[in-house]
Amino acid sequence: xxxxxxxxxxxxxxxxxxxxxxxxxxxxxxxxxxxxxxxxxxxxxxxxxxxxxxxxxxxxxxxxxxxxxxxxxxxxxxxxxxxxxxxxxxxxxxxxxxxxxxxxxxxxxxxxxxxxxxxxxxxxxxxxxxxxxxxxxxxxxxxxxxxxxxxxxxxxxxxxxxxxxxxxxxxxxxxxxxxxxxxxxxxxxxxxxxxxxxxxxxxxxxxxxxxxxxxxxxxxxxxxxxxxxxxxxxxxxxxxxxxxxxxxxxxxxxxxxxxxxxxxxxxxxx
Amino acid sequence: xxxxxxxxxxxxxxxxxxxxxxxxxxxxxxxxxxxxxxxxxxxxxxxxxxxxxxxxxxxxxxxxxxxxxxxxxxxxxxxxxxxxxxxxxxxxxxxxxxxxxxxx
Numbered sequence: 001x002x003x004x005x006x007x008x009x010x011x012x013x014x015x016x017x018x019x020x021x022x023x024x025x026x027x028x029x030x031x032x033x034x035x036x037x038x039x040x041x042x043x044x045x046x047x048x049x050x051x052x053x054x055x056x057x058x059x060x061x062x063x064x065x066x067x068x069x070x071x072x073x074x075x076x077x078x079x080x081x082x083x084x085x086x087x088x089x090x091x092x093x094x095x096x097x098x099x100x101x102x103x104x105x106x107x108x109x110x111x112x113x114x115x116x117x118x119x120x121x122x123x124x125x126x127x128x129x130x131x132x133x134x135x136x137x138x139x140x141x142x143x144x145x146x147x148x149x150x151x152x153x154x155x156x157x158x159x160x161x162x163x164x165x166x167x168x169x170x171x172x173x174x175x176x177x178x179x180x181x182x183x184x185x186x187x188x189x190x191x192x193x194x195x196x197x198x199x200x201x202x203x204x205x206x207x208x209x210x211x212x213x214x215x216x217x218x219x220x221x222x223x224x225x226x227x228x229x230x231x232x233x234x235x236x237x238x239x240x241x242x243x244x245x246x247x248x249x250x251x252x253x254x255x256x257x258x259x260x261x262x263x264x265x266x267x268x269x270x
Numbered sequence: 271x272x273x274x275x276x277x278x279x280x281x282x283x284x285x286x287x288x289x290x291x292x293x294x295x296x297x298x299x300x301x302x303x304x305x306x307x308x309x310x311x312x313x314x315x316x317x318x319x320x321x322x323x324x325x326x327x328x329x330x331x332x333x334x335x336x337x338x339x340x341x342x343x344x345x346x347x348x349x350x351x352x353x354x355x356x357x358x359x360x361x362x363x364x365x366x367x368x369x370x371x372x373x374x
Contacts, residue, residue, distance in 0.1 A: 042340030046276045047293040127295075127303075219337055 032193050036270065045137055045214040045266035048129065048221040052138030055131055061111030070106035072099070072139070083143035084263045087252045089154040096160040098251050100225045101243035103135055122242040123226050126219040133221045136212050143263045148208060150256040157252065164253025167246060168199065177235040193270060204254050205261030213267035221266065224251055272366035279354045279372040286348035286372050288319065290341045290356050298333040314339065316359045321345055322352055350374035
């Protein structure tokens with residue numbers, strides 16, 4: 001009897017050591033991955049895309065026009081695959097633009113909405129999503145399955161890429177952080193979920209093919225502009241302005257690094 | 271009127287696999303807003319699926335279901351080309367119906 005009790009105790013101890021108390025990093029990672037797979041079955045980002053489509057086609061603003069004739073780089077009215085090639089250089093504005101800044105350009109030019117009004121509320125909350133987020137969800141969903149293809153075929157694009165790269169590794173702020181602090185080391189982690197190494201093609205692809213995404217923990221769809229803005233907040237930097245050149249430059253660096261990755265967004269995140 | 275639903279219905283062998291994503295706040299009535307006041311309960315209480323007008327699935331649900339609920343179920347006896355419509359009704363009397371054609 002005594003012997004069998006001891007055996008049981010040893011068995012229990014062994015069981016506890018491998019499961020409840022000491023999950024190995026692989027087990028933790030597997031659990032997180034399983035959770036992510038389950039989430040993908042019902043991605044509420046699709047609901048945002050449905051609302052965004054209605055908004056995109058609705059006549060609004062002083063000019064009472066829809067956004068349907070907006071040129072995202074492949075000609076007015078073309079949406080298929082445009083997000084996979086953004087940020088890109090636009091000759092009419094003479095600037096490198098990401099999707100969100102291009103949307104503002106179109107609201108100003110086509111609908112006659114002032115830039116101030118068009119950029120008033122770029123990020124929403126769980127109870128009241130922003131129109132920007134809904135439009136973004138719709139437009140990016142039209143690039144599902146298209147490979148990311150950023151071309152540095154213009155001096156402005158090259159410049160944006162170089163600035164973005166410098167920003168990625170630029171350490172500053174009260175914590176002396178840079179993007180690279182959390183996003184440039186393989187097989188290490190700074191929180192439960194591992195973060196992608198964004199300076200490598202594999203990591204950049206993983207991120208850039210799944211953002212923008214519905215964030216379960218916030219019950220909201222989050223855009224790339226928000227993602228970068230919030231990273232800066234988490235690093236305790238002053239937060240960059242919406243559609244500022246610096247955010248677009250950083251996005252250009254990340255998107256170029258992710259070239260060839262097949263876009264699968266809008267995604268879903270924990 | 272409610273927000274549009276995203277419905278997927280596809281034949282897998284001789285059963286139709288259906289997945290419905292509904293956009294709804296599903297407020298429990300126990301949460302407080304930023305003004306400190308209770309947000310009134312607002313949730314779907316009844317869902318119904320009809321195949322060519324015949325009810326094949328019905329459920330009474332409550333505020334225990336999450337925001338933007340997802341329902342997945344299988345329908346026997348369906349064929350590609352059949353019309354499947356989903357209806358929900360919430361506690362405020364709001365209703366929404368969306369219809370799709372089952373794909374092969």
